[in-house]
Amino acid sequence: MAILSLVEVENLTCERAGRRVFRNLNFAVASGQVMTLEGANGAGKSSALRIIAGLLPQASGDVRLKMAAGYAVSDGDERARLTGWMGHTDGVKAQLTVEENALFFAALYGARINVAGVLDHVGLKRIAGIPSQYLSAGQRRRLGLARLILSNRPLWLLDEPLSSLDAAGRRLAAELIGEHCDDGGIAIVATHETLGLDAARFFLGPQ
């Protein structure tokens, strides 16, 4: 995993469909830190995450990822290569089994991690052989967590990671985020709920 020292968002402005969602967003998250992104529905939490990931172009402003090696990355395509992503949707193929999905993620990211071990860790080992269409929303979320681990990226951008998860699943998600940050990673989490982690909080207010 490449090590990031800082994620810096400067004067970030987002427009969607001609409407300004937020403007002049400024924050910085350092290596080892978790930041929660909070705000009302429509405040632009998901849009902010998509911009940081490089999936959505910003109207103005900068997103810089400073690497521990000394250089900084600001290009969207390069940010995409450093991002572990969990969006509203889990990117799980319903027709493939849990294991086939996980093996695909591992091959896609070139992960040198034991896939069966990761599935065991997120509590899906027992149902690794069943088609993903039979998974509950929470189980799909767990498969999304497995993908995050397999992606082995320094910056985690998570959009409502706790949704649909049961109490054990929530603890698991918080634990994984904690471990990730202990390893020098960074996590930015859009959520309405408390993670149970020592996290900086950022509020996206209405404009």
Add this chain to the structure above:
Amino acid sequence: MKAFVALLTRDIRLAFRAGGGASLAAAFFALVSSLVPFGVGADLVLLGRIAGGILWVSAALAALLSLDRLFQADFEDGSLDVLALSPLNLEAASAAKILAHWITTGLPLVLLSPVLGLLLNLPTRAYGALIASLAIGTPALSGVGAIGAALTLSVRRGGLILALIVLPLITPALIFGASAVLDAMEDTGRGAFLFLAAFSVAAVALSPFASAAGVRLNVGG
């Protein structure tokens, strides 16, 4: 390269699972081309003459059938975000998806075409040209189709718009492909076949870039 192969095999596997388009396209191809004799009558001489054209039109329609889900399915379940953030760039991802579409849709059509040629009384000397023209031309259908699929991936019921975009663009393949079969029947040179090959090479070479641009537009939209 490993990521490319992973995506390619995933898409091929999906095409053969429930709801995948692999056998559907081949069945549709067989059905449409065997319907034509019911419409135009059982005049064997006439059928033999138009067999190449019938098979090419059916092939183009069959290739269209599974195209609308090429990017849309990945868009809806979030896989496209995962791909956009993967080490594979979107151009390579599009190329893998186009190749998978051809293997699961175009290739079965090529293999099935001699049987349907027999059904339509295609003259013996034209079989080589039929198979060769479909083998050379169907990648162009997948390539041009992918561009349309990428452009319409966020449109609900985009399949109809997709057909309106793609069908005019693949007309050259249709013209040269059917002409290549006629050329073989009447021994009038290989001009059409060469034009088909040129069109196909251009379409296949450009399509990963154009479809990646379309995907980028929709993912960032």
